[in-house]
Amino acid sequence: MRFFSLLLLGGSLVMPAHAADAQNWLSRLLKAEKQQSFQGVFVYERNGSFSTHAIWHLIGQNGGARERLLKLDGSPAEMLRVDGRLRCVSSTSADQLIEEGVWPPRPLDPQELTNWYELRMIGESRVAGRTAVVLAILPRDQYRYGFELHLDRETALPLKSLLLNEKGQLLERFQFTQLDTSTTLAKEKLEPGPACRPVKVLDAEGAEQDSWRSEWLPPGFTLRSAHAQPSPISGETVTYLMYGDGLARFSVFIEPLRGVPVEDARSQVGPTVAVSKRMATADGDTMITVIGEIPLGTAERIALSMRAGGEKAD
Known part of the structure; x- marks a missing residue:
C-alpha cells in the first residue's frame, strides 16, 4: 500500500x-x-x-x-x-x-x-x-x-x-x-430514541479495586473506562472494562454464569481476537471474554489474569 x-x-x-x-x-x-x-x-x-x-x-x-x-x-x-x-x-x-x-x-x-x-x-x-x-x-x-x-x-x-x-x-x-x-x-x-437502554457508568479506578482487576497487562495499557448493563440474553449484569495505550485498545466482558454450561472459546477474524475463559469465583462461575486488536496469546494471558475483588493468583 x-x-x-x-x-x-x-x-x-x-x-x-x-x-x-x-x-x-x-x-x-x-x-x-x-x-x-x-x-x-x-x-x-x-x-x-x-x-x-x-x-x-x-x-x-x-x-x-x-x-x-x-x-x-x-x-x-x-x-x-x-x-x-x-x-x-x-x-x-x-x-x-x-x-x-x-x-x-x-x-x-x-x-x-x-x-x-x-x-x-x-x-x-x-x-x-x-x-x-x-x-x-x-x-x-x-x-x-x-x-x-x-x-x-x-x-x-x-x-x-x-x-x-x-x-x-x-x-x-x-x-x-x-x-x-x-x-x-x-x-x-x-436526544436518544425510546429503544436506547440506560447503562450504569462505573468509576474506572473503582471498577478494578472493588470488583474485577487484571494482574497482567501489555506494557502501556491501562484501564480507560468501565460500565455495567444487563445482558440481552441472560439478563445478568455484565461488567465491561476497556483498556488502552492511547491508541490501541481491547475490552474485557465479565458475566456471571449462574450454572449455565458454557465452554472456553477462542477465535480470530482479521485483526480482532476473542477469548472466553470460564473462571470459578467465591460467587460462582463467571465467563471472562477479552475482545480486541491484540495477539491471540496476549488476549488469553489477559483473560487468565483477571481476578475478582481481593482474590489473588494461585
Missing part, C-alpha cells in the same frame, strides 16, 4: 521536524475534540464488511460534550455519550460498535503515544471533499498495529483512519463521507 511504500522509500530521509509536526497535529486533534461541534456520516469497514453511521457531536457552553451515534444500515443500533461516558445503547448491535471501536475514534495523546509509537508526517489527501494531512503512527513493539491517520486541515478532526498490519495490509477503515462543522445542531438530533 502507499502508506508503507512511502515509509520504505523515504524512511532514511525523514527529519526529526516531521515527528514534531505530527505531534503538533495530534495536539490540534485533542483540542478539536474538546472544542469543535460537528455532524456527519461515516463508513466503517472491517473484515470486508461495511456499515454506515450518522454522528452528532455537540460541545456545550460549559465545555461538556454530548454525542449521539446512529447506525443507518443493517440491524438498528444507537448509542449516546455525555462527556465521553456511555449513557445508553439500543441493542446488541450497538454493543458491537463499542467492542469493535467503530466510534469514537481512538483518543490520541501525542506525549503518551511516543512511548509506544513512532509518529511521522507522510503527505496530504482529500476526504469527504476536505483537504487532509496524513500521519503515520508506527508501533515500536509486537503488541500493536500501525495506523494511517487523515486529519482535516481546517479543524484537525479525524476524517479517515486506517488500521494496517506489519505488511501494510488494511485491517480496518473509518472514513467520513460527509462532515459539517458550521451548521448549528438541532437539539432533537442529540
Whole structure:
C-alpha cells in the first residue's frame, strides 16, 4: 500500500521536524475534540464488511460534550455519550460498535503515544471533499498495529483512519463521507430514541479495586473506562472494562454464569481476537471474554489474569 511504500522509500530521509509536526497535529486533534461541534456520516469497514453511521457531536457552553451515534444500515443500533461516558445503547448491535471501536475514534495523546509509537508526517489527501494531512503512527513493539491517520486541515478532526498490519495490509477503515462543522445542531438530533437502554457508568479506578482487576497487562495499557448493563440474553449484569495505550485498545466482558454450561472459546477474524475463559469465583462461575486488536496469546494471558475483588493468583 502507499502508506508503507512511502515509509520504505523515504524512511532514511525523514527529519526529526516531521515527528514534531505530527505531534503538533495530534495536539490540534485533542483540542478539536474538546472544542469543535460537528455532524456527519461515516463508513466503517472491517473484515470486508461495511456499515454506515450518522454522528452528532455537540460541545456545550460549559465545555461538556454530548454525542449521539446512529447506525443507518443493517440491524438498528444507537448509542449516546455525555462527556465521553456511555449513557445508553439500543441493542446488541450497538454493543458491537463499542467492542469493535467503530466510534469514537481512538483518543490520541501525542506525549503518551511516543512511548509506544513512532509518529511521522507522510503527505496530504482529500476526504469527504476536505483537504487532509496524513500521519503515520508506527508501533515500536509486537503488541500493536500501525495506523494511517487523515486529519482535516481546517479543524484537525479525524476524517479517515486506517488500521494496517506489519505488511501494510488494511485491517480496518473509518472514513467520513460527509462532515459539517458550521451548521448549528438541532437539539432533537442529540436526544436518544425510546429503544436506547440506560447503562450504569462505573468509576474506572473503582471498577478494578472493588470488583474485577487484571494482574497482567501489555506494557502501556491501562484501564480507560468501565460500565455495567444487563445482558440481552441472560439478563445478568455484565461488567465491561476497556483498556488502552492511547491508541490501541481491547475490552474485557465479565458475566456471571449462574450454572449455565458454557465452554472456553477462542477465535480470530482479521485483526480482532476473542477469548472466553470460564473462571470459578467465591460467587460462582463467571465467563471472562477479552475482545480486541491484540495477539491471540496476549488476549488469553489477559483473560487468565483477571481476578475478582481481593482474590489473588494461585
